[in-house]
Amino acid sequence: MHRTYSMRQSRAPTASQLQNPPPPSSSTKSGRLFGKGGIGHALRRQTAGQFGPDLAKKLSQLVKMEKNVMRSMELVGRERMEVAQQLSIWGEACDDDVSDVTDKLGVLIYEIGELEDQYIDRYDQYRVTIKSIRNIEASVQPSRDRKQKITDQIAQLKYKEPNSPKIVVLEQELVRAEAESLVAEAQLSNITREKLKAAYTYQFDALREHCEKLAIIAGYGKHLLELIDDTPVTPGETRAAYDGYEASKAIIQDCEDALTNWVTANAAVSSKLSTRARTLSQRRRNNIQRNPEGHDLTGQDAPMNDRESGLWVPASAHKGGEDYEDEEEEEEEEVAAPSIQDSALNGEARGRQETVAA
Template sequence: MHRTYSMRQSRAPTASQLQNPPPPPSSTKSGRLFGKGSLAGHALRRNAGGAFGPDLARKLSQLVKMEKNVMRSMENVAKERMEVAQQLSLWGEAGDEDVSDVTDKLGVLLYEIGELEDQYVDRYDQYRVTVKSIRNIEASVQPSRDRKQKITDQIAHLKYKEPNSPKIVVLEQELVRAEAESLVAEAQLSNITREKIKAAYTYQFDALREHCEKVAIIAGYGKHLLELIDDTPVTPGETRAAYDGYEASKAIIQDCEDALTNWVTANAAVSSKLSTRSRNLSQRRRSIIQARNEGHDLSAQDAPINDGSSWVAREDSEEEDDQRHSVLDSDGGMNGGEHRGRTQEPIAA
């Protein structure tokens, strides 16, 4: 009679989504042939990530694979939290009126946390994709390093075997060109790494801040719901007073919905305040960076290297690799047709 299976009657964009449009679904939610990942599959992906590709990009490649494991684990947590929320609501149905109503509304709040976690995975993927772009530039720099090293080794070999060989002069000229190319590539790597690492973790921390603030909001309203349960002990045979909190519980849910809908970063309750010493040291660092950058235009150095022999060309094979290994992740079921969300029934006004 009073069951409510969704917090919102409609899914209109929130103020935060209007200010910062949500990203597309994460890459881990598509292209999977089998079910939820296992710990063995996680370990396989993590180890495989650092076993292939150029030496320069192996460590970051392994990090990218590990982050994919994190995201898939978060997907499972989000899904299971929504299932738990539904089960709580079903369990409370048979209880007294106050317990039934409050557990139902608590299920609504917990389900909303699951949906927030699912949205967080999408924003977390922005961070991971940006980190992958650093891995790609690392991989593109490796050929120039290898070429320079190869020429250096050839020169050393000839000087040892044939000190008067005319090839030495030719190779030394090639080495000069290779060093110039390598210098440009290393500058690109340095510049892009700094730019992308700041962008990547800005995505992650902004998403984490929004997620945690909204979960804190839900937790606060959840405690208000608990106050509607009368936990005064009764003696055997005594009858509790009739429950009259239906309107109050619906109002609390509505207040929570409004708080989530209207939340924006500018109104965040938690702020990170630096001490005077930290602020002064940070400002000094920013001033030094600004002074170094004045009069230097390095934008032309940020053009990506286009090397057909680069490992970057194999970037799109990552999902294919995961599918080949996904049989180890299978728990016996397909998840391509999973249905998100609970049956929505509008809250009575």
């Protein structure tokens, strides 16, 4: 019998990977400070956004929660590979047909674990893109704080010293702060839309590929099950000798070919809009196209050179204007743990050599 846990010994790039090169390995695969349990999950979620600017807190919590999701997916993928190995080990002691089919089913299930590992890397593209929106939000906070601070100072002076000459100076400063805030808010609006669409395009493309390939594996798995003779036998009766070894190998090879050659253009499932949804969506797209193009406001309203007044302070000097440190990366210095990709993809490292029964 042919014994192996991995569908292929050497991993040549698939058609999908050639069309869309895989991203770097996910940052969540690095190490663990709190092990594989749920302590790290709970800690990340509870502390998310507590130390950053107010504007970025909600999105910071989302980024943390997505990190928990990826940790969970990583654990599922690893354990699925272990399940595949155990299934094959159990089937080895069964009848020839059950032994061969469970071995090949183990190959398919192990492949699912590897697909989940690849899915995590692509999912991380989405998460990193969402983080970039959060960082932009954090950078906008100082301009909001500065405008609010000046507004409060003016209100306080008008209450205590209505005739103070500082009020005129502060009002001029407020005009410049509002202009600066306007530029920052416009950039935030533009970047948020751009990055949001890019982020979820990454996620949905990865999800579509992952699910299509899972469906392929499920289909070939059912073909394998047809090789098992489940006809009831009476006590003392013997079943016919199993002759499906070549057929099971061919099914595995066909599955490998289907996974290797899959590309988005050949996806079996397509999302079709109803007439009403298609009409409304097209109307929305037409409205967007009719609108005039936006303008880059980055160079508009440059700060005036009146620092001699002693009241002008750059936004970066205000409290909260310092660089937003990502508390989410508290695990960067954790002890490295072996990743799924570090585990062997062949039978030798998974516990058994490939052997051929005499």
